[in-house]
Amino acid sequence: MKINNNPFSGLSKTEIITWLKEDDPEKLNELWQHANSMRREHVGDEVHLRGIIEISNFCCRKCAYCGISVLNHDLQRYRMDLEEIVACAGEIENYGFGTVVLQSGEDFFLTKEWIAELITKIKTITNLAVTLSFGERIGDELVAWKEAGADRYLLKIETGNPDLYRKIHPRQNSPWENRIDLIRFLAAAGYETGSGIMVGIPGQTFEDLADDLLLLQELNIDMLGIGPFIPHPGTKLGQEYRHLRNDKNQAPNSEIMVYKVNALIRILCPDINIPTTTALATINKTSGRELSLSRGANVIMPNMTPVNYRKLYEIYPGRICLEEFGEEAVEAIRGRIFSSGRKISTGQGPSPSYLYKLKENTNNKYIGRRL
Numbered sequence: 001m002k003i004n005n006n007p008f009s010g011l012s013k014t015e016i017i018t019w020l021k022e023d024d025p026e027k028l029n030e031l032w033q034h035a036n037s038m039r040r041e042h043v044g045d046e047v048h049l050r051g052i053i054e055i056s057n058f059c060c061r062k063c064a065y066c067g068i069s070v071l072n073h074d075l076q077r078y079r080m081d082l083e084e085i086v087a088c089a090g091e092i093e094n095y096g097f098g099t100v101v102l103q104s105g106e107d108f109f110l111t112k113e114w115i116a117e118l119i120t121k122i123k124t125i126t127n128l129a130v131t132l133s134f135g136e137r138i139g140d141e142l143v144a145w146k147e148a149g150a151d152r153y154l155l156k157i158e159t160g161n162p163d164l165y166r167k168i169h170p171r172q173n174s175p176w177e178n179r180i181d182l183i184r185f186l187a188a189a190g191y192e193t194g195s196g197i198m199v200g201i202p203g204q205t206f207e208d209l210a211d212d213l214l215l216l217q218e219l220n221i222d223m224l225g226i227g228p229f230i231p232h233p234g235t236k237l238g239q240e241y242r243h244l245r246n247d248k249n250q251a252p253n254s255e256i257m258v259y260k261v262n263a264l265i266r267i268l269c270p271d272i273n274i275p276t277t278t279a280l281a282t283i284n285k286t287s288g289r290e291l292s293l294s295r296g297a298n299v300i301m302p303n304m305t306p307v308n309y310r311k312l313y314e315i316y317p318g319r320i321c322l323e324e325f326g327e328e329a330v331e332a333i334r335g336r337i338f339s340s341g342r343k344i345s346t347g348q349g350p351s352p353s354y355l356y357k358l359k360e361n362t363n364n365k366y367i368g369r370r371l
């Protein structure tokens with residue numbers, strides 16, 4: 001029995017699976033309402049805007065779902081130069097955003113020193129928080145970038161199931177365990193740490209998703225992005241996809257499944273920041289962001305990569321960001337936030353979960369830093 005008859009307190013794996021399989025609209029409404037009130041109570045009504053710059057589409061990985069994998073020989077590759085990126089960060093600040101997210105494929109031509117210089121420049125001329133998303137880099141680099149002023153790091157686990165992980169990351173030297181170790185390392189190095197999963201990967205079951213949610217809760221992560229798997233026809237998984245759709249244990253890559261995972265993670269980890277992912281906004285361009293904001297999310301990450309590069313960062317087809325650029329697009333996003341009855345944050349917007357960690361750990365050398 002649940003305390004106070006609250007059906008959501010201390011969700012067990014079985015209960016999570018039941019929610020993931022639930023399709024009664026009234027019951028689901030209860031889930032949305034509860035996630036929404038947890039969101040309001042723990043992270044408030046503000047929506048944080050983060051501008052993403054995709055600084056390079058070179059990648060040494062062979063991820064079986066991703067369009068910028070090194071195996072895609074047809075793709076034209078690019079690397080932005082330092083001045084271009086810094087100018088773009090300035091633009092992000094002028095739009096009133098509090099954070100820039102620097103993202104790239106796993107590109108080791110972007111050296112430790114070059115990235116440190118980039119971070120230092122951005123931190124010198126703007127007041128932006130800097131989030132990095134450069135894949136699995138080595139500890140020495142991660143520490144150097146933290147010391148150069150980076151605030152946050154995103155490293156998705158994609159799935160918590162090591163066998164499924166191996167299947168979708170074939171011929172990869174680095175096992176699933178390495179990602180988990182790196183996530184712990186990032187948190188210990190003082191980063192506000194983010195991760196994420198894809199929903200509806202071919203071969204992913206409802207049980208896998210429930211395990212993922214509990215694992216992410218245990219990892220004590222500060223930011224979590226949940227997106228649907230979107231088949232890319234130029235990838236191995238994109239081609240296999242048709243054959244897996246009818247299996248009854250297969251978790252669907254549907255919009256509603258993403259909302260369920262989104263809402264459940266808000267309930268399990270109430271103090272974290274949850275973005276509405278671009279992948280979700282891609283499968284429902286008209287109201288994906290609004291629905292996700294009302295079912296647990298509190299962050300939107302508009303793409304601010306210069307348009308000529310953006311179309312080359314094709315991790316999956318049809319990305320909504322190809323239609324969104326310039327001042328008009330930013331205004332439209334602001335409008336969507338207002339019409340959802342929410343406020344736009346003007347600060348850097350760290351998660352309460354990270355702020356609690358800073359307070360608790362009195363020996364933490366990052367205490368006292370401006371947030």
Ligand code: 5AD
Pocket residue numbers: 065066067156158196197198227228229230231232279315316
């Ligand atoms: N469908 C959905 N998300 C994808 N990503 C990459 N390829 C796909 C796809 N086909 C997401 C992954 C990855 C990030 C770069 O983009 O979560 O970590």
